[in-house]
Each structure stands twice: as structure tokens, then as C-alpha cells.
Amino acid sequence: MANELAKAYDPREVEDRIYQFWLDGGYFHAQVDQGKKPYTIVMPPPNITGQLHMGHALDNTLQDILIRFRRMQGYAALWVPGTDHASIATEAKIVEAMRAEGLTKEQIGREKFLERAWEWKEQYGGRIVSQLRKMGSSCDWQRERFTMDEGCSRAVREVFVRLYEKGLIYRGERIINWCPHCRTSISDAEVVYSEQDGHFWHLRYPLCDGSGEIQLATTRPETLLGDTAVAVHPDDARYRDLVGKTVRLPLVGREIPIVADDYVEMDFGTGAVKITPAHDPNDFEVGLRHNLPVINVMTEDAKINENGGKYAGMDRYEARAAIVADLEAGGFLVKTEDMKHNVGACYRCNSTVEPRVSKQWFVRMEPLAKPAIEAVRNGDVRLIPQRFEKIYFNWMENIRDWCISRQLWWGHRIPAWYCDDCGETVVARSEPQSCPKCGGAHLHQDEDTLDTWFSSALWPFSTLGWPDETLDLKYFYPTATLVTGYDILFFWVARMIFSGLAYTDKAPFQTVLLHGIVRDANGLKMSKSLGNGVDPLVEIETYGADALRFTLATGNSPGNDMRYSPERVQASRNFANKIWNAARFLRMNLTGTEQPPHLPPQLAQEDRWILTKYNRLVADVTENLEKYELGLAVQKLYDFIWDVFCDWYIEICKSRLNGDDPAAADCARTVLVYVFSGTLQLLHPFMPFLTEEIWQALPHKGTSIMVSRWPKYEETLNFSREAQAFEKVVDAVRAIRNCRAQKNVPPSRKASLTVVTATPEPFREGEALFRRLASASSVTVCTQGTVEGAVCVVTDAAAFYIPMNELVDVAAERKRLTKELEAAQDDRAFVEKKLANENFVSRAPAAVVQAQRDQLAKVCDRIAMLERSLEELNV
């Protein structure tokens, strides 16, 4: 504590210094140690273009809590950090930056573009990493990885080749989601649907034989240019005779068939559907079944192409308007309805996606999904909270093939080459020199790159050396826990699971801890466009990283969203300050010669009380952390530190510390340090900076709290009988304070105190406590007797007489005591009734019944004392 006189904790003075101290000590680095058990977490790699937001802050806080906890428990705790190249997001940013210079990527070419991209990565890739340090993240920075570094890239090529060789990767003309703005395909998972106002245009298509027309409706009339059929349901009596006939496509003039397909819903619209195989996923399927031609009518940027006749060159919405106008003019438009419908948009740029047939690479999912489902079903991978398993199964069981090729430059280039001579496709780990089929020397590589998530899916093992059987991989893999938001369960978690199983034969992690989204104080999602995001770095600057971490860990249960409000961080900051001041108090009372604490043989009752409570805390916090109940653990620490240790134990110790018995003062000091430093250790995973700073200033062994040994529950510290006895004293102090407060007697006004009790020991020993905490000028403890004309306070264990004659209003006293008596009698009746219930006594566990009996005895004692007091008042 460099600035130990400061009344308030100043995190800005502490945090960077402490972080550097940890770095210098090498405490973050984990290595293979056969004497230890491994505990591994791989960090969800943030995008290199990204900046730290509250989601990262939460995610990394939870991970750091777990990793620090396990490290202190003696595990070889490895937290692998890294960043993701985020192909589509990064490429978009670079393209945007180039536009400011008046350049397009096509102008400068692939090679130059990639140079720029790497420069960009060098410039900004470190930003988020340094922001993570501000959080106190104890990652092993020596192992920091990047999804496009040599090792990860090698893993990507290896996986691609293996899957291809197994027939699990194929290339084909299929309908995919196309983003006209990003100009690339995107996967199903990358499409975000939202309801929008639109129209439902009812059209008539005339039959070629002149015998009439068929009516149908569409929300996208511009796709009419690519229609190659009209479909009706095979059971639909209305259209049965029309199947096999042809219609003349309005505006285009093409003759197209009417086909029967049970994809059509008879009850919806007119029961007839125009079929555009090139621009609708369902129509594509229909097209396959009926061997329909596929006519692509759009360009990459969603303009009508040369197949669109006079509409060629128009933007899709422009064309829509023109076509509707022409249909109307041609008498083909029956009516226009308003209709809300779901429109898919690119999750990156929010442009409306255009389904489009194109040649792409796909991963065949079904064979991969099966073992991934099994791994979760049989418990090899556990999701927390468990309800996400259902969501996971639902997705995995209905999964479709994964489109993995992207028409982007920034990313892992697909390791496929095509022979210019014979057209052979060669998939290989490295560039082939000649065509294995025809021997030709001219090959060119596929232009596309892979979906970012293809490389992220390998993250748990590619970062540990896979495909090589490295020592790290053997020791640290499979990883223990994966911590991430439920929002990327499909994007990432699911894909890691099937990837791990497919390539390493092991599930990549045992437990997935899913957390929710951090929302603003009003419950809205934090977003750039709303401008309601709270910057974690600003919060750290204002309140400290520990306060931020504490806020994010508190009151948060797995899988649930949380709200972030300034009041909550302030409360956390106040808690940090409370701890700081407790430490100041200890420092002011230490002699400077203390050794790391050993407990003295002679303990006061309050020492046994606090040690018992502390010991319970050790057990509880440890258990909570092991069960991933981080929010419960931190709540218990808060309660113990503030309500038990500070408000009671420190106050109680002041008598001994300021008294004239040096042995008693030593004893108090020792227990204070013992309990406090142990508590700091328990709190360290949550508030690492503060706890380290204070721990260093207290008597301690070892170099850093973060590598100190996690406290253990000790049966020898469990003095439950004495602790219970002391609770009676605490209760008494509360009751006396309560009474004085009700009568508005200031603490400065002392009065003598007479305790009448059947169990005098704890009260005799607690004499000093009554003087200090209950404004007693003197304390007399006896087993019987009364004090006339005194205020009487009654607890379960004793009656307390405080003579303050001038304040005693006999009538008011009688009323108060009567009220208390009635309440106690109600309690007694309640418990008696319960105990009178045969079913309860016979069926409830013995301990529960006994607890009720004890309760009854207590209430009876209390009633007796209250009755006696009332009698005395009447004398």
C-alpha cells in the first residue's frame, strides 16, 4: 500500500503497477507440470477490429475468476488468449478506409490488399489485448495466438484436407445467402430475420393454350424474371387440371410449366406459387425435384443482370417498382395487399440478403453433428445452464450443410487448386507443383477464403499445437471450461464441439459456462446505433477494474442477461473502499513485527466466533466456485466482509487492541490478520488488484496473493458451540441498540447494564463488548433478580435492564412489552401447532423436527422473561 494514508482507495494508483508486478513475476505463464493437474480455458478470441465492450468485460471477468481460483488451488491453470481475424468485419473496415482514399480493393489487387490488411492488424490488433489487461486478465500472454498465425493456418488446412478426403467437404452449385453489400456468401447462422412491412402482389399468369389464367401472389415481384415454373399442391382440386399445362410468363414471355409439389400450402395465398429456383431456397428445392432450369437474374450487388432483359442494370428495388408498374399496365396485377413478412439481413452490415445460386464449398454436417449431439447427451460436455442443451440439440438435429466459402480476401484461402489443363480439383496441404491427374503444370488456387468460424472452431486445439502431438496439447487438452455468451452457441460453441470430436476424438471442453448479455440500465441491448453502450474502460478509469469486475460478477446467474447501472458500480466501488479501510485499520494496529499468522492457543470467544464463520465461508465460496455459482460466491464474500468482519469483528476487537492487556491485543491482531488475509485470498479472483495491494502490505509468506495457496476448510476451526453462544451476545447488543434507538437515546449517553440470564458465561466474557457497542457504563451479569424502574430488553437468552428512569414511561413500556409478548405468543402457537401435527413429526427429517423443538424452547424462555418483566412493571 504505497499510499497508505489515503482515506479512500485509489485504483488508478494501484492497478497498472500491480499488473506489471504480475507480468514481471511471470505468474500468468502456465507450463506442463506433471505434479499438477491442468486447468485450461481458451479465451473466445475477440475480433482484431474490436474494442472492449461490456460483453467482453463480463466474459473475461468470469474467465479470470475461474482461472485465478484454480491457479490458487494448485492447478496448472492456463488461460490462452488471442484474437480472431474476423474476415468479413475486418475486410469491411479496410475497404471502408480505402474508400476514403478513393480506392477499391479490385483496383489494388489481392496482394496489395492483404498487405494493407496485415498492416491494419499490426496497428489495431493489439488494442483490444491491451484493454483486456486493464481488466486484470491473467492470461498467459506468452501463448497469445491469432487465428491467422502460422500454426492456426496450418490447422485450418489440415482440417480442410482431411474433411475433403473423407468426403465431408464438397463444392457445388447451391442456393446460398448472399450479401450484396459485403459481396460474399454467408452461412445460414449469419442471417438475421426481422419482420418488415411489405406488400403481397397478386398476379395473373395466362395459360399458353389460351384457356384462362392462374393467379398467384409474391412479395418479391422482381424475381419473376427468373421464374421457371408455377407450382400447385398435387391434392388441390382447383388446379388439378392445370398441372402439366404451361403459362406465359408476363413481361418476359417465357413459356413455363405448371407443376405439382406438396411444398405448396393450399390454404395460403391463392394456392399457387411462382417458382424461382435461382433466388429462393424452397424454390430451388422444387426446381431440383422437377428438373427446372435455374435462371440467375441478379448480379453480385443485387442488380438485375443480362437475363433480365429491359430491366438489366436496375437495382433490385428499382426493378421491383418498374416491374410492378409494367405488370399493372399489362393487366397482370390483380391486387396489392399490405403484408408484414420476415426479411433476412446480413448480421454484419444489415443489408437484406439475396438468396442466390452459386458455386460454393460446403461441409456435410450430418455425420459431424451426430457425435456432437451424443457428447452433450452423455455428459462429456456439460452446458451451464442446462436448458441450453435443448436449444443445442434442436439446432444440431436440424442442421443443414455449412457454407464455408466466402468471396473475401482476408482470411484463410481455400486450399484447393484447379488444373488449367484438365480441370481437376486438387485439395492439398501445400501448393501442388503439378496436376496429379494429367501432370499439367498450370494450376490456379481457388479465389475464396473460409468462413471465419471455420478457424475459430479449431481454437481449443489449434492454439495448443494441433495437428502436432505437442506436450502442451497432451497436457492441457481437452480444456476444462469454455466461458462465452449464449448468443454464439451456434456460431462457435457447437462448431467447436463437432470439430474437436472429429479431429481430436475428444470433446474440446468439459463444461460450457454460458452467460447472458449486458444490457443498459433500462434493459436495452447496448449498441453502437443506440449509443447506449457503457465503455468498460471509462468505468475502470472512474471506479476501478475491481469495482467493474465485482459488479459484473455480482447478482449474475448463468444464462441470464443483466442490467448495468451506474449505481451498481458505485456500490462495488464503495465495497472496495470498505475493504481498503479495513486494511488501513489493521495496518494502524499492527506492530510491524508480526509473522505470517499462526493462531494463538488462547482464543477469545469472539475469535472462535469469527473463525467459525470464516471457516464456513471458505467451504461455501470454494463449493460455489467449483459449481460455477460465481454470483453466490461473491455475495457471500460481500456479506461476510462487510456485515460480519467489519461491522462486528473489527468493532469488537477495538477493546482488546486499545486495552492494557498486551497478550489479548496480540491475540486480536493475529486473528484479525488470519481471517482478513484468508478472506482476501477468497476475494482475490473477483477483485485481484485491491487484494494484491493489501495482501502485500500485510504479514504474508510468498511473493503474490495470486500464487498463494487457496484457503482450506479446517475442522479444527469449527467452534460451533462457542460461536452459537457468542451469537447470543451479538443478539443482545442488537436488541439493546434497537431499544435505545427507539427511545432516541444517543450513544453518548451511557447507562449501567444488568444482564439476567441462565447462561451467564458468554455475557460475562462479553462485558467489554457491551461497553463499546451497547453504550453500557458498567455491566453486571447475574442469574436472577430484577432492576426496578429500568427499561427491560428481552432476547431469547437473557433479559437486560437499563436504568434510565427519566426516560422510562411506564405506560409506554407496558405497551411495548405487551406487544412483544403477543408476538412471541403467536410464534409459540405457530411452532406448537406444527409440532402437534403427527404427520410433521413422523415424516419430516429428525433434524427439522428438532430445530422446531429448539425454537419452541427459545420462544418459551422469551415469553417467561417478558411476563416477568411485565409483572415487575406492575409492582
Place this chain on the structure above:
RNA sequence: GGAGGCAUAGCUCAGCUGGUCAGAGUGCCUGCUUCACACGCAGGAGGUCGCAGGUUCGAGCCCCGCUGUCUCCACCA
């Protein structure tokens, strides 16, 4: 269309395997220049744990239904 979450003090939320579980923070009220802390101390008010049933000796906690609310999946043109 399918699945799920949430509904507990004015506000924000905890409450693990049913039995001192009716809690915390914040806000509010009343006192306090108590020698660590006003980012504090002491005391207090405030809830039929969404509604209606059921299981049980006993239910915020388990089951069924309903209402409100949020989310995810599917995508009927």
C-alpha cells in the same frame, strides 16, 4: 408455427438438491463530528414471492393451466 427465459420490497436483482428463505444493493425515514471508512455507523418502514389450481406433513422453490413480457429457432411464396 415451434422452443425457452423472466414475473420476489419504490427500483435493479439473489434465493443452490422443497423445511429460520422472505433476502441484498439502491432509494426512502430517524438518529450519529463512535479514535478504518460519510464511498461511513446505528436503527427503521416496505413484499398474500404474477393469477388460479395440484402434489406434499410442509412450496418463491416441484407439476398443470392462464396472463404479461423478452428471446431463440423455423420462414407460407
